[in-house]
Amino acid sequence: xxxxxxxxDFLKLAGVGAVTTAILTGCGPASRLxxxxxxxxxxxxxxxxxSTYYATTCRECAAGCGLIIRTSQGRALKTEGNANxxxxxxxxxxxGQATLQGLYNPNRVRGPIKHTRGERLYDTATDPFxxxxxxxxxxxxxxxxxxxxxDALKNNKPEEIAFLMGMAPDHLFDLVTxxxxxxxxxxxxxxxxxxxxxxxxxxxxxxENLFGQTGLPLFDVGGAQVVFSFGANFLETWLSPVxxxxxxxxxxxxxTKQRGKFVQFESRMSSTAGKADEWMxxxxxxxxxxALAIGRLVSxxxxxxxxxxFSDIDPLDAASKSGIKLEMLNHLxxxxxxxxxxxxxPGGAALGQSNGLAVAEAVLALNAVVNNFGxxxxxxxxxxxxxxxxxxxxxxxxxxxxxxxxxxxxxIKVLFVHGVNPFFELPISLQFGGATKNIPQIISFATFPDExxxxxxxxxxxxxxxxxxxxxxxxxxxxxxxxxxAQPVVSPFYDTRATADVLIAAAQLAGGKFAAxxxxxxxxxxxxxxxxxxxxxxxxxFSAPDVNTFMAYFQQFGGWWxxxxxxSIPNSADVLNRSLSSAEAEFAGEGEFFFVxxxxxxxxxxxxxxxxxxxxxxxxxxxxxxTWVEMNPVTAEELGLEDDDLVSITSEAGVLEVPVYRYPxxxxxxxxxxxxxxxxxxxxxxxxxGVNPTDLIGQNFNEAGDLAxxxxxxxxxxIGKKKPLSRLESIMxxxxxxxxxxx
Amino acid sequence: xxxELKVSEVKMGEAYVGKWGMVIDQxxxxxxxxxxxxCAMENNLSFVGETDSGYGRSxxxxxxxxxxxxxxxxxxxxxxxxxxxQQCGAAxxxxxxxxxATVHSQAEQLNLQVYNRCVGTxxxxxxxxxQVRSFNWRDYKRPEPLPNQLNPDVTVxxxxxxxxxxxxxxxxxxxxxxxxxxxxxxxxxxxxxxCAQACPASAITFGRVDNPxxxxxxxxxxxxxxxxxxxxxxxxxNVTYFKGG
Numbered sequence: 004x005x006x007x008x009x010x011x012d013f014l015k016l017a018g019v020g021a022v023t024t025a026i027l028t029g030c031g032p033a034s035r036l037x038x039x040x041x042x043x044x045x046x047x048x049x050x051x052x053x054s055t056y057y058a059t060t061c062r063e064c065a066a067g068c069g070l071i072i073r074t075s076q077g078r079a080l081k082t083e084g085n086a087n088x089x090x091x092x093x094x095x096x097x098x099g100q101a102t103l104q105g106l107y108n109p110n111r112v113r114g115p116i117k118h119t120r121g122e123r124l125y126d127t128a129t130d131p132f133x134x135x136x137x138x139x140x141x142x143x144x145x146x147x148x149x150x151x152x153x154d155a156l157k158n159n160k161p162e163e164i165a166f167l168m169g170m171a172p173d174h175l176f177d178l179v180t181x182x183x184x185x186x187x188x189x190x191x192x193x194x195x196x197x198x199x200x201x202x203x204x205x206x207x208x209x210x211e212n213l214f215g216q217t218g219l220p221l222f223d224v225g226g227a228q229v230v231f232s233f234g235a236n237f238l239e240t241w242l243s244p245v246x247x248x249x250x251x252x253x254x255x256x257x258x259t260k261q262r263g264k265f266v267q268f269e270s271r272m273s274s275t276a277g278k279a280d281e282w283m284x285x286x287x288x289x290x291x292x293x294a295l296a297i298g299r300l301v302s303x304x305x306x307x308x309x310x311x312x313f314s315d316i317d318p319l320d321a322a323s324k325s326g327i328k329l330e331m332l333n334h335l336x337x338x339x340x341x342x343x344x345x346x347x348x349p350g351g352a353a354l355g356q357s358n359g360l361a362v363a364e365a366v367l368a369l370n371a372v373v374n375n376f377g378x379x380x381x382x383x384x385x386x387x388x389x390x391x392x393x394x395x396x397x398x399x400x401x402x403x404x405x406x407x408x409x410x411x412x413x414x415i416k417v418l419f420v421h422g423v424n425p426f427f428e429l430p431i432s433l434q435f436g437g438a439t440k441n442i443p444q445i446i447s448f449a450t451f452p453d454e455x456x457x458x459x460x461x462x463x464x465x466x467x468x469x470x471x472x473x474x475x476x477x478x479x480x481x482x483x484x485x486x487x488x489a490q491p492v493v494s495p496f497y498d499t500r501a502t503a504d505v506l507i508a509a510a511q512l513a514g515g516k517f518a519a520x521x522x523x524x525x526x527x528x529x530x531x532x533x534x535x536x537x538x539x540x541x542x543x544x545f546s547a548p549d550v551n552t553f554m555a556y557f558q559q560f561g562g563w564w565x566x567x568x569x570x571s572i573p574n575s576a577d578v579l580n581r582s583l584s585s586a587e588a589e590f591a592g593e594g595e596f597f598f599v600x601x602x603x604x605x606x607x608x609x610x611x612x613x614x615x616x617x618x619x620x621x622x623x624x625x626x627x628x629x630t631w632v633e634m635n636p637v638t639a640e641e642l643g644l645e646d647d648d649l650v651s652i653t654s655e656a657g658v659l660e661v662p663v664y665r666y667p668x669x670x671x672x673x674x675x676x677x678x679x680x681x682x683x684x685x686x687x688x689x690x691x692x693g694v695n696p697t698d699l700i701g702q703n704f705n706e707a708g709d710l711a712x713x714x715x716x717x718x719x720x721x722i723g724k725k726k727p728l729s730r731l732e733s734i735m736x737x738x739x740x741x742x743x744x745x746x
Numbered sequence: 747x748x749x750e751l752k753v754s755e756v757k758m759g760e761a762y763v764g765k766w767g768m769v770i771d772q773x774x775x776x777x778x779x780x781x782x783x784x785c786a787m788e789n790n791l792s793f794v795g796e797t798d799s800g801y802g803r804s805x806x807x808x809x810x811x812x813x814x815x816x817x818x819x820x821x822x823x824x825x826x827x828x829x830x831x832q833q834c835g836a837a838x839x840x841x842x843x844x845x846x847a848t849v850h851s852q853a854e855q856l857n858l859q860v861y862n863r864c865v866g867t868x869x870x871x872x873x874x875x876x877q878v879r880s881f882n883w884r885d886y887k888r889p890e891p892l893p894n895q896l897n898p899d900v901t902v903x904x905x906x907x908x909x910x911x912x913x914x915x916x917x918x919x920x921x922x923x924x925x926x927x928x929x930x931x932x933x934x935x936x937x938x939x940x941c942a943q944a945c946p947a948s949a950i951t952f953g954r955v956d957n958p959x960x961x962x963x964x965x966x967x968x969x970x971x972x973x974x975x976x977x978x979x980x981x982x983x984n985v986t987y988f989k990g991g
């Protein structure tokens with residue numbers, strides 16, 4: 004076609020291109036017209052060598068950081084943080100940086116597919132570096148796909164239709180919620196492995212118990228002088244890592260104030276604990292009593308009557324059970340009591356135990372002794388996002404378990420899955436995989452050929468996050484209320500379609516109450532209906548005289564947020580007058596080792612298909628491209644194990660084979676395995692690499708309904724084989740291997 | 747014959763102020779690898795796969811070093827140490843290159859790596875005390891459509907070529923060109939390197955070390971306890987580390 008174009012035609016086309024893309028940067032209501040222009044029809048403003056930048060939202064985790072994507076000639080080139088977005092202020096994490104390797108991943112679902120469960124979605128026989136690859140071919144068109152969704156909505160009873168969605172409270176969640184409210188289909192269940200590993204439900208339940216208010220606490224690390232963290236890996240993946248890392252940086256800042264101190268209590272030194280001034284390797288399960296003991300000692304040091312919350316605890320007993328010496332507890336209590344800004348944070352594995360709720364309450368109560376609520380360096384409730392009236396946490400593992408039970412009981416006839424990969428993220432013990440056999444129809448909206456798509460009857464791929472419209476409510480991490488906005492930075496690479504568009508079109512086809520529930524032309528119109536009411540709100544980062552200008556700004560700045568402090572102050576009046584439990588956690592299983600699964604800081608739950616994330620060294624072990632089990636060198640010696648020796652690890656739920664990494668900073672009675680690898684699908688870079696530690700996690704819950712993932716005991720057996728791990732550090736480095744200094 | 751080395755007679759580099767420099771606060775660095783990923787994305791770094799990375803062939807222009815001190819339970823992780831080309835004023839890599847591929851830029855006071863001159867002797871990597879050079883042992887392929895994200899401002903390297911951190915020289919030049927076209931000097935903070943831009947802890951700061959008012963210079967003054975790695979070798983590094991703690 005190109006050789007038939009006259010110069011005049013070319014200029015005309017270029018003009019059209021200029022209009023469409025100029026709109027994309029934010030000039031009007033027709034902005035849904037997004038086109039990726041071939042070089043021949045380059046938009047007028049696109050000079051060779053000059054880039055265009057678009058603001059959007061990172062979808063690699065649920066935090067909702069703002070991004071600016073550099074594009075050139077229709078291609079996305081580089082991710083940067085959006086300096087305007089108050090959540091991340093121009094910064095990104097490694098996963099945000101690598102998001103382009105998802106967009107341009109060699110293994111994506113390229114179009115709608117009618118699929119036989121279990122049938123491969125791409126050819127894996129090829130070399131991962133080879134160009135020759137074969138993704139499953141699209142075998143239906145979008146009209147048929149939309150009709151399939153419409154039929155699924157129409158031909159089933161509403162209560163038999165269910166949605167399983169990702170953790171992020173985004174526009175699609177709002178759309179499905181609206182649909183559910185209007186038609187009686189089941190309310191969407193949001194879940195992610197990250198919410199399980201960060202014990203989000205336990206944290207919010209504990210604050211509800213103590214403060215009488217639902218919400219997600221926000222810890223002002225940056226304003227504090229002394230931070231005690233019980234298991235919260237806030238520099239890795241916990242809640243909002245970029246924002247918490249900024250807080251940590253402010254804590255450490257020593258030019259204008261005193262350098263803040265940081266103590267981490269956990270049995271394995273995470274990369275967060277690696278930054279702590281003191282690492283307290285307490286016995287797993289004793290976190291609650293240690294927190295209460297410190298609370299008691301702090302009250303005594305401060306000369307206040309020991310409140311009821313701490314009255315039952317004997318510090319000496321806590322010291323002997325936890326393995327932290329009494330002198331050390333006294334030292335820590337003095338540090339906490341004498342500081343002008345002390346802060347205690349509960350999170351992660353400390354809460355993922357049978358007594359997790361008690362741990363969370365005990366640690367939150369520590370804040371009450373120093374009464375830091377609502378003060379700089381203290382505890383707040385996170386600001387609710389602009390179009391949100393109450394905190395909407397993701398489902399706890401127990402709620403997901405109940406959902407699975409409904410599946411087993413045959414109460415769900417059609418399951419829609421979007422933004423989550425339950426076959427990988429949920430422990431096998433929750434039996435999601437078996438339960439899907441009772442569901443006649445599973446429709447996946449997966450962008451990538453993941454394990455769940457592999458078990459679906461239809462795959463109707465959504466765009467990648469960088470090709471999508473949307474918004475995401477920021478759940479925590481910012482002072483003000485933030486709605487991060489998303490827009491396509493490039494036009495869709497494949498024949499994918501926005502799930503919101505598919506649902507809206509299908510609802511129209513299904514007619515009746517479905518059509519009435521979603522009376523929109525497309526996703527953008529729905530988005531506008533949700534965002535434009537903000538035009539009347541006060542204290543916005545920008546305001547506009549009319550809706551079109553408002554939406555243009557919304558795209559240009561990457562969302563809308565308030566300039567005022569939206570945090571609320573927890574009501575702490577009753578915290579110390581309660582009786583708090585100091586009971587130790589109970590551990591499931593027979594073995595002699597405590598088992599701590601933790602989220603890989605670089606891969607997290609969905610990073611494994613991005614080759615550069617695979618090649619990032621783990622911050623603590625420097626291992627790349629694989630899974631390892633961390634074991635104290637003393638324990639390894641006792642078991643006759645060296646680095647790279649394969650061991651089998653048996654829990655009550657399963658068995659895994661994994662190579663040993665002798666890790667000097669872990670209790671001798673504890674082992675740890677990172678979560679992030681162990682895929683059986685999800686593209687060439689993820690598949691058949693490492694193991695998934697959720698296979699070992701049994702079906703044990705804490706009182707808040709979170710999984711007691713860190714409440715397991717396991718057995719270890721030497722296999723007698725080796726699996727060499729790729730690591731950045733020299734194996735000569737730590738233990739003198741090859742230098743003749745080996746022990 | 748043993749050579750007797752008298753420290754007093756070793757001729758050190760003269761008092762030296764570079765041009766572009768960096769300060770890295772190790773007390774703030776959390777080791778999160780955002781800089782490593784940002785560098786890889788900006789500079790078209792190849793990934794090499796599990797086997798080759800196990801042989802130490804991974805292409806990290808910046809890496810986070812961490813060491814252990816003591817043994818359990820008194821074990822400590824040393825402050826994370828981002829290690830990248832120190833852009834030495836008297837670089838040991840430069841004089842050993844037979845092809846003049848690694849040369850000193852007089853204009854920018856940086857160590858350049860001219861890829862199309864490099865013949866792959868690897869002398870420079872052997873001679874670099876910081877071990878920050880990566881060699882392309884193979885033509886590492888990027889399967890389609892991954893090449894779509896390649897940065898058009900940065901050359902893609904092939905097998906047999908040495909590469910290393912450039913202080914994002916493409917960004918330096920872009921900022922200089924822009925400033926020149928607007929008839930002004932480059933303003934401090936107008937641009938920064940990919941690693942510094944990404945760093946969520948703001949541990950990395952980049953700028954003009956020859957300008958006393960720039961943020962890097964101010965930070966170096968305020969901290970006062972900045973160190974340069976292996977300074978005793980006389981390499982005159984342009985990266986200053988704050989150990990902190």
